[in-house]
Amino acid sequence: MTWTRKDLLDLQSLSGEEISTILDTARVFKDIGARPRKVMPALRGKTVVNLFVEPSTRTRISFELAALRLAADVINFTAEASSLRKGETLKDTARNLEALNADFIVIRHSAAGAPHFLSRVLKAHVINAGDGAHEHPTQGLLDVFTMLEEKKRIAGLRVTILGDILYSRVARSNIWALLKLGAHVTLCGPPTLVPRTFEELGCRVTHDLETAIKDADVINLLRIQHERQRKTMFPGLGEYTSLFGINRARLKAAPPDVLIMHPGPINRGVEVDSEVADGSQSVILKQVTNGLAVRMAILYLVNGGKLPQELIETYAGRTPDMVNPQQATATAE
Amino acid sequence: MSTINEKKRVLFDATAIANIVQRMANELAQENHPGVDVVLVGIQTGGVQLAHRLAEQLGKLWGRTVPVGQLDISMYRDDLDHRFAPKVHPTDILFDVSDKTVVLVDDVFFSGRTTRAALDALAELGRPKRVQLAVLIDRGHRELPIRPDFVGQAIDTEPGDRVDVKLPDNPEECKVVLEKSAE
Numbered sequence A: 001m002t003w004t005r006k007d008l009l010d011l012q013s014l015s016g017e018e019i020s021t022i023l024d025t026a027r028v029f030k031d032i033g034a035r036p037r038k039v040m041p042a043l044r045g046k047t048v049v050n051l052f053v054e055p056s057t058r059t060r061i062s063f064e065l066a067a068l069r070l071a072a073d074v075i076n077f078t079a080e081a082s083s084l085r086k087g088e089t090l091k092d093t094a095r096n097l098e099a100l101n102a103d104f105i106v107i108r109h110s111a112a113g114a115p116h117f118l119s120r121v122l123k124a125h126v127i128n129a130g131d132g133a134h135e136h137p138t139q140g141l142l143d144v145f146t147m148l149e150e151k152k153r154i155a156g157l158r159v160t161i162l163g164d165i166l167y168s169r170v171a172r173s174n175i176w177a178l179l180k181l182g183a184h185v186t187l188c189g190p191p192t193l194v195p196r197t198f199e200e201l202g203c204r205v206t207h208d209l210e211t212a213i214k215d216a217d218v219i220n221l222l223r224i225q226h227e228r229q230r231k232t233m234f235p236g237l238g239e240y241t242s243l244f245g246i247n248r249a250r251l252k253a254a255p256p257d258v259l260i261m262h263p264g265p266i267n268r269g270v271e272v273d274s275e276v277a278d279g280s281q282s283v284i285l286k287q288v289t290n291g292l293a294v295r296m297a298i299l300y301l302v303n304g305g306k307l308p309q310e311l312i313e314t315y316a317g318r319t320p321d322m323v324n325p326q327q328a329t330a331t332a333e
Numbered sequence B: 001m002s003t004i005n006e007k008k009r010v011l012f013d014a015t016a017i018a019n020i021v022q023r024m025a026n027e028l029a030q031e032n033h034p035g036v037d038v039v040l041v042g043i044q045t046g047g048v049q050l051a052h053r054l055a056e057q058l059g060k061l062w063g064r065t066v067p068v069g070q071l072d073i074s075m076y077r078d079d080l081d082h083r084f085a086p087k088v089h090p091t092d093i094l095f096d097v098s099d100k101t102v103v104l105v106d107d108v109f110f111s112g113r114t115t116r117a118a119l120d121a122l123a124e125l126g127r128p129k130r131v132q133l134a135v136l137i138d139r140g141h142r143e144l145p146i147r148p149d150f151v152g153q154a155i156d157t158e159p160g161d162r163v164d165v166k167l168p169d170n171p172e173e174c175k176v177v178l179e180k181s182a183e
Helices: A016-033 A058-069 A090-099 A114-121 A139-152 A169-180 A195-201 A207-214 A237-244 A284-304 A309-315 B012-031 B046-062 B111-123
Strands: A045-053 A071-076 A104-109 A125-131 A160-164 A184-188 A204-206 A218-221 A259-261 B008-012 B039-041 B066-069 B100-110 B130-138 B149-153 B162-166 B175-179
Touching: A016 A139, A016 A284, A045 A090, A045 B149, A058 A071, A058 A104, A058 A125, A058 A207, A058 A284, A071 A169, A090 A114, A104 A114, A104 A284, A114 A125, A114 B039, A125 A139, A125 A218, A125 A284, A139 A207, A139 A218, A139 A259, A139 A284, A160 A169, A160 A207, A169 A184, A169 A195, A169 A284, A195 A204, A259 A284, A259 B012, A284 B175, A309 B039, B008 B012, B012 B130, B012 B149, B012 B175, B039 B111, B046 B066, B046 B100, B046 B130, B066 B111, B100 B111, B100 B162
Parallel strands: A045 A071, A045 A104, A104 A125, A160 A184, A160 A218, A184 A204, A218 A259, B039 B066, B039 B100, B100 B130, B130 B149
Antiparallel strands: B008 B175, B162 B175
């Protein structure tokens, strides 16, 4: 199907068909990555701004490389070095970037919904690179892409997501993509981090590791996000590891061809042992390679996406300053 | 020639297409004799089937296998800012195009913009000795100084018409359909 969206904000609002379109496109881009000459001129002359209000290395580098591979210019903008520190609102910052004719804004922000907000006030294409505990759509897409590549199907696949579900935007994006493509999703971890409410989305929830992995085709391990948690969510890392950490002995409970995935960065010895993380079932580094292909696909697809009709009408004959003043309240912290 | 309705008309049926392809292959073989360095590259998606059919005929004429590749040009289009992103297809060329005679193959020649994009895409893959262009249908209305070297059939069209070339695996179902614009 034809991709028509101007932005990539989340996976919840996409159809299974739209997700498949992204995966098909990424497949072709992955082949290009294996060529001696990897740059394609699809976005020549365009400017991509990486607006990372929350720190990130791998996602930012991946987006930067994806943009460069499509011959776009890239500007990196990080919170530490920015006027956001001086109290400028997110909207003003983004407007200033747009005034410099930025065509794409890739945003990571600690506030859920920040990309959605920007998409309503900017003509530029907005791509969510992680918003609070809400979604990390490109990570969800690259995870599903990797599963598809390794297991040749998503429909009917049994995927266990293990760890800090409650605070994880990666988990949410994975859940949406997997459910829309017909996979069976099991969530596992300490009860405080894996509440039963996730059953309402159509996931199976268990707090017993063996139950969670014994028939799994894929185990997607999530990083324990020390920085996002309140201290009281579980007694300590030692206890988490003893109950939910994946090591070789524990992995014997899972099928022998189970795929081990992790979005990184890995806390070695906490959620996963080095033996498993570097073992033959692990596709952790393939995920990184695939992330590049997926992000190229997203940039390519949204480039052709059009401003929604209501925004075209809003912009007609007016300056952007007059757009949606009532929505100007969300600010960066 | 049969009529589907007053707006859609079958210009060439399977037999006519087979004859046209045969004649194109003969011309290609003559022009490039003995053809040791000739490779065919079909432009995704319409040119791919035609490239395979031409290669089959050339193979018979030259008594050897003629390599065929497929080239996707979506990244090289000049209208990416004015349309939804076109579906990308694999570029699959398992041979080195450098120092070869590359015959670009497409089903319909129209503005010439697809060919221009294909030349750019091809340049990323190497430096051919020379590049030729073979098209089944030349429908006119060029917008660039690009001209095909081998034309199956030239036809008169209005700019708004649609020319649809169907070359499925089953040769019986092959046809070229002209759909007149609505006015």
